Amino acid sequence: MSSGFGAWGGSGTCYPIWSDFCTCVFDKPIEICEPYRRDYQECLNNTKEYKSQKSADYGKGADERLAKVREAMKKVEDYEPKVGKSE
Numbered sequence: 001m002s003s004g005f006g007a008w009g010g011s012g013t014c015y016p017i018w019s020d021f022c023t024c025v026f027d028k029p030i031e032i033c034e035p036y037r038r039d040y041q042e043c044l045n046n047t048k049e050y051k052s053q054k055s056a057d058y059g060k061g062a063d064e065r066l067a068k069v070r071e072a073m074k075k076v077e078d079y080e081p082k083v084g085k086s087e
Contacts, residue, residue, distance in 0.1 A: 013043065014040060014043035014044055017036070017039050017040045017043050020036050020039075021033060021036035021037055021039075021040050024036050
């Protein structure tokens, strides 16, 4: 919400983007602030996200990405800290 408060208190999800847009509008011509406006609209409506989910190649390569994430998680689990060990 543009008030800055989220639905359950705290800062709203899109408020930082809204704040950037307002700052730009007050300081610069509106034409220069178009990217901020588009970012704010995307934050509110998620049109790019929905468009990508409807595309035919959505989820393509998901197995490879999942394997990389699992490998990274295994590295974190197997990590031995070097600081604080008694030698």
